Amino acid sequence: MNCPKDHSPMIVVEHDRIALDYCPECRGVWFDRGELELLMELACGGEADACTADLLTRPEATTAEARRRCPICNHNMRKEHIGQQPAVLIDSCGRGDGLWFDGGELHQVLSQFQAGVEGNQDARLLDFLKETLKADINE
Amino acid sequence: MWEQISANRTRSAVLVIMMGAVLIILGYAVGIYFLDEPWGGVAVAAAVWIIMTLVAYFQGDSILLATAGAKKIEKKDHPRLFNIVEEMTIACGLPRMPDVYIIDDPALNAFAVGRDPSKSAVAITSGLLQKLNRDELQGVMAHEMAHVKNRDVLLMSMAAVLLGTIVIISYYASRMLFYSGGRGSRRSSDSGGGGAIIALIGLVFMILAPIFAQLIYFAISRRREYLADASAALFTRYPEGLASALEKLGASTNQIRGANQATAPMYTVNPFREEGRKAADLTSTHPPISERVKILRRMGHSASYQAYERAAEETSKKHVIPASALTGADSVPVRAPSAEGAVGEPDKFARTRETQNMLFGMANYRQLNCANCGTTLRLPPNFTAPAVRCPHCGTVNKTA
Numbered sequence: 058m059n060c061p062k063d064h065s066p067m068i069v070v071e072h073d074r075i076a077l078d079y080c081p082e083c084r085g086v087w088f089d090r091g092e093l094e095l096l097m098e099l100a101c102g103g104e105a106d107a108c109t110a111d112l113l114t115r116p117e118a119t120t121a122e123a124r125r126r127c128p129i130c131n132h133n134m135r136k137e138h139i140g141q142q143p144a145v146l147i148d149s150c151g152r153g154d155g156l157w158f159d160g161g162e163l164h165q166v167l168s169q170f171q172a173g174v175e176g177n178q179d180a181r182l183l184d185f186l187k188e189t190l191k192a193d194i195n196e
Numbered sequence: 197m198w199e200q201i202s203a204n205r206t207r208s209a210v211l212v213i214m215m216g217a218v219l220i221i222l223g224y225a226v227g228i229y230f231l232d233e234p235w236g237g238v239a240v241a242a243a244v245w246i247i248m249t250l251v252a253y254f255q256g257d258s259i260l261l262a263t264a265g266a267k268k269i270e271k272k273d274h275p276r277l278f279n280i281v282e283e284m285t286i287a288c289g290l291p292r293m294p295d296v297y298i299i300d301d302p303a304l305n306a307f308a309v310g311r312d313p314s315k316s317a318v319a320i321t322s323g324l325l326q327k328l329n330r331d332e333l334q335g336v337m338a339h340e341m342a343h344v345k346n347r348d349v350l351l352m353s354m355a356a357v358l359l360g361t362i363v364i365i366s367y368y369a370s371r372m373l374f375y376s377g378g379r380g381s382r383r384s385s386d387s388g389g390g391g392a393i394i395a396l397i398g399l400v401f402m403i404l405a406p407i408f409a410q411l412i413y414f415a416i417s418r419r420r421e422y423l424a425d426a427s428a429a430l431f432t433r434y435p436e437g438l439a440s441a442l443e444k445l446g447a448s449t450n451q452i453r454g455a456n457q458a459t460a461p462m463y464t465v466n467p468f469r470e471e472g473r474k475a476a477d478l479t480s481t482h483p484p485i486s487e488r489v490k491i492l493r494r495m496g497h498s499a500s501y502q503a504y505e506r507a508a509e510e511t512s513k514k515h516v517i518p519a520s521a522l523t524g525a526d527s528v529p530v531r532a533p534s535a536e537g538a539v540g541e542p543d544k545f546a547r548t549r550e551t552q553n554m555l556f557g558m559a560n561y562r563q564l565n566c567a568n569c570g571t572t573l574r575l576p577p578n579f580t581a582p583a584v585r586c587p588h589c590g591t592v593n594k595t596a
Contacts, residue, residue: 058576069561069574070587074545076552076574081584090302091326095548106447129302154302192590 060085061125061134061148061157072189075099078128084160084193086186087128090153100181108178112139113153118146129154140179143169158186164194203518211351214412215358216245222362222405225398226369234398248361249354256353257309257317264307266297266319273554274298276542277325277333281318284338287431288345294318298325300555304445305463308340308349316344322555326548328441330534330541335428335438342427348420355412363406370402421483422491422516426504429492433499433531439492446485487512497530566591 058067060080067078067087075095078087088096094109101108115137124133127150134148134157145166148157167187187194220241227237251259271278278296285293290313297319299305304324310316318340328336343349429435494507505517534541542550556563560577564584568591573584575595585592 059578066576066579068576068579068584069556069572071572071574072588074549076572079587081581081587084587091323091548095545098544190587192585193587196590 058087058128061087061128062159067128070189073099073185075185077186077189079190080160084164084190086158086160086163086190087155088158089129089155093155096182096185097178100178112156112178112182113149115139115149120146122146124148125157127152127154128157140166140170140183145183164190164196167194205347207351211355211412212249212358215355215362215409216242216249218405218409218412219245219358219362219365221401222365222369225401225405226365228398229369229373229402244361244365245358248358252354252357253311253350256350256357257311257315260309260353260356261297261317261319264299264319265301266299267558268317269296269298269554269558273557274325274550276330276550277320280330280334280337281341284334284341284431288338288341288427290316290341290345292316294341294344296320298322298554298558300558306336306340307463308343309353310344310349311353312347312350313344316341316349318344322551324445325551326544327444329547331432331434331437332441332444334432335434335441338428338431339424339438342424342431343420345427346420346423348424359406359409362409366402366405373399373402418483419516421488422504422508423518423521425488425492426501426517426521429495429499429504430501430528433528434533435492435495435499435530436533439489442485442489442492446489495530499528499530562595564593564595567593 058078059065060067060083062083062085063080065080065082067080069076070079075092077092078089079085080087090109090113093112094105097105097108097112118136118138120136122136124136125148126132127134130150130152132150132152134150136146137149138144139147143166145158145163147159147163150156163186167183167190170183170187220238223237223239223241223244224234225237226241227234231237269277274296281296282293292314294308294310295317297317299319299321301321302323303321304327306318306320306324308316308318318337320336324336325333343352425438428438432438490511491504491507494510495503496507501517501521505515505522508514508516556574561574562577564573564575565571566573566586566589569586569589571586571588573586573593575584579595582596583592583594
């Protein structure tokens, strides 16, 4: 699978039994639907399906940021916010194939993000990213 | 059951002839518009029909598998799935184990193809493989293999290939008509009012042909879903397995990418599930999932065609099992569920790993464990950089 931002090949990084696609060039991260479901199983337990659906179908955020194409279905993705302190602007596939986190911005936000304060699915997802990409973020 | 099998053979023949008729009328319509002689169109259509029928008979399975983007796997790729298919081959008494194919798609679905029980294949999406536990997977595989056993598969392959041909011809004929600005119809109207009427009928038919063909197809594919469900309950001795698998399939919102109008009826559940086209739709190729689940759950403690028929009557006042299947003495007590997470049975996380490892292997990914923290990194074949940095611990690992 190639990176939706710079089209270089992405590698798969496996952590805590969950894999994510990672672009070594721009450090962006792609979660496909299956992986997101597994992560939500850890974060929300029995409500996992609802949590996944919530993450994939939030209202579209208004932004001037360039649209990216879903690496699976190649359709333009929607922009949405996750987390609150501070919020992260991510790309979400309208057909539900997965979520894309831009590299640099994500790392900036995650370095300020306080781990597990809310305990909701956003916090769990961001915690997971923070832990998996520890070396990247603390740079 | 034999009556059912021979009835299916007759229906296959009837279907091929009816589709042929649609194709020939379509050829007549195309002939009126694009050739001077309508019978020229008929001749071409007849030739196409014969060729496509032969192709569908000899190559239908490989065409459909290729269209769906299915890849054949070996036992070493996914031993657990093979084990289940082997088990079901014995349970339903097929002379040969079907080939096993994987469709790399997060949607949940499966289908079977083949000419006869000695040459058949089952295909399953990677999404479904990850989602289902052993009992559910067994139910779905048994349902698909019941289609092979009941000789539905040849009919389905033939119908899909012929329907595909009709759809393609109609599509291009109507596009050509549009872009040529109705050149043909002007010519026809020169020859008088009668010609114009025939041309108009031809035009209407060109648009309706794929719809006709699809209706023929729908008419035959719904009943056999019930029969395959009943067979699956009997083969697995566990109706709940398929019922709970169908529930998962029904709840999924992903649409399978490799499916098209022609191949839709082959799948376990209708692969099209965009809004406004629910699985319960009247024109659907499949009975509503909720109804299929209800019937399976009402079967009680005996897995048999009789129990299924009784449950179907109670649920929707319908007779769905052919009489010949009801006279047999096949009836077995329902078994207990197998425990998820029991020895050797992977949980959801392990199933996902198992399936993904298989897909990575098939796509020639290389596995690299970070020398420092042990994080598993997988590198695609087009990843050519000499080193990769572990995002978890920062260690730079050589890739060569």
